[in-house]
Amino acid sequence: MDPSVSLDVAGLAKTYTGHGRSVEAVRDLTFRIGRGELVCIVGPSGAGKTTLLRCIAGLLPTSGGTITLDGAPVTAPPAGMAVVFQEYGRSLFPWLTVRKNVELPLRRTPRAQRTLNVDAALAAVGLTESADAHPWQLSGGMQQRVAIARAIAYEPSVLLMDEPFAAVDAQTRADLEDLVRALWHRLGITVLFVTHDIDESVYLGQRVLVLSNRPTVVLEDVRIDLPDERDQLQTRSSKEFADLRGRVYELVQLAKRGHRPGD
Amino acid sequence: MDPSVSLDVAGLAKTYTGHGRSVEAVRDLTFRIGRGELVCIVGPSGAGKTTLLRCIAGLLPTSGGTITLDGAPVTAPPAGMAVVFQEYGRSLFPWLTVRKNVELPLRRTPRAQRTLNVDAALAAVGLTESADAHPWQLSGGMQQRVAIARAIAYEPSVLLMDEPFAAVDAQTRADLEDLVRALWHRLGITVLFVTHDIDESVYLGQRVLVLSNRPTVVLEDVRIDLPDERDQLQTRSSKEFADLRGRVYELVQLAKRGHRPGD
Amino acid sequence: TDTTSSAGTTKLKIGVIPIVDVAPIYLGIKQGFFSAEGLDVTLETAQGGAAIVPGVVSGQYQFGFSNTTSLLLASSQGLPLKAVAAGVASTGVEGKDFGAVIVKADSPIKTAKDLAGKRVAVNTLKNINTTTINNVVQKAGGDPSTITYVELAFPDIGAAIAKGDVDAGQVVEPFLTIGTGQGNRQVVSNYAGTDADLTVGMYFTSQQYASQNPKVVAGFTAAMKKSMEYAAAHPDDVRAILSTYTKIDPTVQQNLTLPKWPTAVDRDAVQLLGDLAKKDGLITKPLTLDTLLP
């Protein structure tokens, strides 16, 4: 086994059954992610990105194939993993304040450290002022940022994010993108990032996995060979960026049109 | 009263109180929208866009100012208005299938017409196959498209959309953008469109209202003087588009930094 | 074994129903008849025999009060009970007993015979009241099998008669006095009409307790006897003591008909009640009075 591989997804299949419907969401998905890599996933709506993430998180039983994280098969949520759910609103506990929501996973951290972490995370997403509000008193984008703050305060070793910036404005989005990259650099964590924003996927990732239409397989694994030091203005205006962006866009369009590898 | 004005928002103010918090979300918001105009609204997360839309929809009592729609003050949800909520997932009836969800507001339409409308709307958002599924059996993006389908099947005269494409992939997004413009053209409806995607706001709108940070006022009303016939490739690659895009981006950055009109 | 406390007194719990019938035991306690026998008696009230009999069988109460038919039923089903003292008996005077069947003043029912084919309310089905009514109706020449009995609590019987839901109802004091005071009319005294000395209720214990504590039982029986004699001799004391454990209206208290308080169980009357119960199919096994009666 290759010790540099953090996550190994082999032949993953998932079919939803029940309630009179049977949907083959994922069929034979195979890829590997190295330890400390930042990989983005793009694909058509309904392709199975969320399904994939939930399988990796050990939240959903698979119908076939294996998922191995750091050498151990994933059957239950593994330690040191944080997930930002696409349904950010429902993932917050309405009975807890924002601060308590962020604090909750840190129960084993000493109190002083915990307060520090939480304050830092809330400041990073710009929610210091709303710490004592309840989630349902916040705007959609603010709720989403609470979910992000919770994940980063947790300081995970593997971070799964499912369209985590979908509800925030352009400027905040840029700030948060840089925040994720900074965090990734600082902690050396493995990040799997699902997004619909192609620019974002190119800007953020070291690789972009483009998924096909349902039943889902990997359409292409695009390597993003941009320099590690990225900047919202410079990187995005570079020629390489535009090329990569064009390439991924093309793939997504292909995927949307039902193109599959080997076609 | 100017008959060409569809929506007149004058000095709108909204302060949330209760639960030990008092948040002044909107302060003195004034703007007008002509009949049959397509106006986009951008602004920092938590600025009060959703609040504004809910006030216009007659769902939220205001704390001050007036909202007039087609000459009549808005106190309850007006007729012929459709809203796509930011919380798309929660706005679908979990006990109804996708088809029934779309059909529900059309109860007064004759059955044959209704079926036609619903089928067309579902096809337009690419959900024909999932018509008999329940919302919770769908992916996030699919759920959002159900909400959109419901709004367009309703054929409203005023359409309010709150970040309606946040959860769909780039290609679908482009298709849906064109769908909204086509619908707007075809029905001559007034559209108010909240988005975080600056390109989208420029591409879609005739005007872009940039909101300030909380407490919210209109920072600037940017007129989008692009030709009416728009195309995803050509329009977006034009010089005028880039300029407008740059202008709006700049304003959003200003807004985010707390800039207010007159500063 | 006698549970005797340091002072040489035995603590007893006795299950009773808070009605006129048990006035003597209240009087007896007040008069000190029980403490004279070395018995420290506490009275526990319950709504009926259904709660008292199991309590006595399990030893929660040492003694209890119940109507004779209930005791016969229990005994015939194999419950090890032993009657230790007479409880209450009919006055034997038709029209002046403590229990009777009443009807509305303008009811066409004039005699016991007229009850045949009618709806009659009783407080418990298949018990002493149904067997005695059946008995008096039959004696009067009616067919008791045509009577429809309806179970209602005593307080509700008056209202049901007034409403016309039942044609007649069997009540005991104080509801007899209240009922006649409200214009109802007595048709027949079902206890007196069955037997002039009808033993309607008895005090009892479990056979196990009786065999293990003969001295206590003897003391209880003796004290009860004195209590009964005292009550029979002092009706005014009886009326006075009622207000200590009931909420009977003072004027009703003055006017109600007191039952007879015999000093001994009338074996023939018990036998009669047993026969009636058997005739009505309440008891299917042969009667063995000896296990129940002292």
Add this chain to the structure above:
Amino acid sequence: MSATSKLDGPARFLGLAGLSLVVGVAEALPRLDVVDRRFLPPFSSMAVALGRQLALGDFWIALGQTLRGWALGLAVAMLAGVVFGVVIGSVPFLRAVTASTIEFLRPIPSVALIPLVVLIYGSQLQSALVLVVYAAFWQVLVQVLYGVADVDPVVRDTARSYRFSRWTVVRTVVWPTALPYVVTGFRLAAAVALILEITAELIIGVPGLGRSIGVAQSSGAVAETYALVIVVGIIGVLVNASARAVERRALRWHTSIRRDL
């Protein structure tokens, strides 16, 4: 906040208005001869009888006994109902295995158990306690079972992905979700417990208000009977008012409450 206090006054006033309406009807029906006043006296006579009761020491002792038995039984039933409900509800296997047994035991009326409890305890406090606990327990249990099943799957997944311990999940996810159901369970159980406490006192003769009602009934004292019944009803009203107050605080975050403000 201000909104709450703004509402509290009128709410209380309206509640009193509702009760006055009941009083008015209770006064009018017998007076208008809709019912026979010998059997349902006008409210004023009940009130007079109640006044007489209030002056008696025995009444207050009985009231205390009833409240004690009721509170004790209710507490035991709540505790058992919540614990069993959460445990059974959280473990699908237990839920499947116990379902039929629960459905068998629930409809067995407590009154049918009377001879059995008398057999064991006689007319002591414990007899009423057993009946109260038995009846109230099911009320809480069923509510909690449904409440536990109401956990939002996304919330549950959040808790799982952060690897909350079982106890943390119960405390921070299951309990808050089930809380609205628990409050309803409490309101149902409180009334059922009171009913069984009174009934047990009435039938078995356990000391308390119910026994006083029984004595009044068997003495033909109609007004006194109703006076005592009114006291029982008032206990019910007060219990509910306090449950609502608790709910307003503990469920501030819940849709049903936050919308009310």
Add this chain to the structure above:
Amino acid sequence: MKRLSAALGLPILLIGLWWAMSAGSTSFFWPPLETIVRAFPETWTADPILHDVLPSLARLAVGYLTALVAGVAAGTAIGSFRTLRALCEPALEFFRAIPPPVLIPVIALFAGYTGWTAKVITIALGCVWPILLNTVEGVRSVDEVLRDTARSYRLSRRATLQHVVLRGASPRIATGARQALSIGVILMVISELFGADRGLGAAIVQFQRGFAIPQMWTGIILLGLIGVALSALFRLVEHRTLAWYRGLRQAEREV
């Protein structure tokens, strides 16, 4: 198959335990289970089933359905209008706290002492509370966004009621309805303590008073079996109408 064994496993175990523990019992009130089982077919022959059990069940059905309709209707109204809730709640709580044994005579004063009416009302009055309370809470907790959706599309009052409020509250209504079911069985018995000559409840009480203890136990067991049967019936209905809810709550993993 697995479901069946899960449903029967514990009961069989408990019955076995009861059988073994009561085998040599000489206690009058705790007869051996064997005696009770023997007494069962002799006690519940065609006549009592026809004249006791069936009329009781019919009254239960009428009372329960009345409570369901009334509870949901009143609960929806009370849950929807805060003013109405403030007005009614104390008065309702007052009646809720009154024990049936003292309430029934009052009902009988109006509804008659001997017919079905008073009994049916008694059953309905007992069943209505869990349904009412749960409906009120269910209506109050319908998602705000769903309500807003219905309002913004100007669904008619009726459509909102039918498609939004009642459906949204239906999981809680089901909770209340299920709870009411066993209360209904209990009140079926209690109502027959009053002004009845026949009926399952009346029969049980007469066995008890006649000290026919094994027979009384058969009656109690019969009640339990009725409870199980009704609950299975209820589950069937619930399973169909609340399929969406189980899907939403991802409860299909459960049995």
